[in-house]
Amino acid sequence: MTTAIAHLGPNGTYAEAAALIFLNWFQVQTGQEADLCPYPSIAQTLEAVAHGNAQLAVVPIENSIEGSVTMTMDALWRLDRLQIQQALVLPINHALITQSTHLDTIQVVYSHPQALAQCQQWLDKYVPKAQRIAANSTTEALQHLDEDATSAAIASQRAAELYNLSVLACPINDYPDNCTRFLLLSLAPSSGGTHTSLAFSLSANHPGMLLKPLQVFAERNINMSRIESRPSKRSLGDYLFFVDLEADVRQVATQGALRELLTCTETLKIFGSYDFLPQ
């Protein structure tokens, strides 16, 4: 059977570029065939694997400028059983794609909200009067370019080539060191690696309880490389905490920490240990 790798589509998104790298890694590792399957949203990409319609999913989790991809975090918590198999850091260079040949004729710029946010200073400076309209993906933004030569889209140079469109400016991201971390997930057990990701909620009746889970790692000299809170959606001030550890679930210290964590959290979800693919 060919393995299906779900990702945010259509073709030409950064998620597809990441998925192609993971696909190559998967084929080298397993000797099996795999195909990419684009989905219209991050939630649907992850649900495809959770419901058995695909075997692997590729989703963005964090950008170096705009921060967490909250939709991925909320879906990971909700879907629950997905395990991270690998991670990857992809450099992001945004291009302004348009049929127009002059910046001053551009009245509308379409893109994914994260891409619009990552180029806001450039847009303020070069096309300050252009309306910014959110699209579901950077590639979907390209569909609006057929209409007239007063619109532009922000997507990758690779997307412009795929759809045979012109690039008027590149790179246009405000920070040159712009990159996104992607995850490869499946329902298979985690195989271990240098980083472990998990999330937990705390009992709403004990507001002081965040200290204890953090001490569990501190006492064992396990470094947290990231801690991020998300609303539990129960009430304001009630959070889920997403934590990345520089630790492997196969290590005794990590296993001890996770056992103790069970005693001082309300719900604990472990998303597995994994390595980063070299860039």
Add this chain to the structure above:
Amino acid sequence: MTTAIAHLGPNGTYAEAAALIFLNWFQVQTGQEADLCPYPSIAQTLEAVAHGNAQLAVVPIENSIEGSVTMTMDALWRLDRLQIQQALVLPINHALITQSTHLDTIQVVYSHPQALAQCQQWLDKYVPKAQRIAANSTTEALQHLDEDATSAAIASQRAAELYNLSVLACPINDYPDNCTRFLLLSLAPSSGGTHTSLAFSLSANHPGMLLKPLQVFAERNINMSRIESRPSKRSLGDYLFFVDLEADVRQVATQGALRELLTCTETLKIFGSYDFLPQ
């Protein structure tokens, strides 16, 4: 001189509703006159106070469903000298405002991205085919309703009344317990209160250094009610940490913690201590 209170405008936004409550509180406290001044973005609202064009600013910092308002956090860090004077939790009830009398004729829904996100399940269910377009504010979304009867906007019932527009459905937020925390800021020194907010960066060369700042609070039994990370925008994995404490800067223990925090952080910015206005 009349005090100018800057807020995200135009009239009819939730920020204006919060600003009206703060204005009333300010007039009762000081006996002085104050006027509301709408600004087109959160960044410009805060810059108005930082640059002396207004004396007070009202901005959203956190929603119970969608989480942090990252634009406020990034601007607070960048502008640096603003101090929180008061906080307020405002219940949020979104209305679908349209000239249409039937849901199935609606092809486009305009709103602020946070409001669109807070109603996504309702939109998926009742207007699944409608395109969702981001506006700079919930009130700005109302401007698109003049064009035709196939468009709708998400804003407050109060905004519909202000602009004499019809509400087709309310509330349409996915979670009934939807509320937003707003801050009142100025350049005046903080007067103290039950909560303290601060943010810090860590030296990029010492990845294990997050543990120490958290222990500074733990050792003094100071409860962190919130910890949130934001990208430092220097490189992936390098963060700023925003912390809310249940503590007052006028307390000796808090002052000791802040002194010790200086020794284990790279840059420390204290946004002041403040109380919450009763709902």
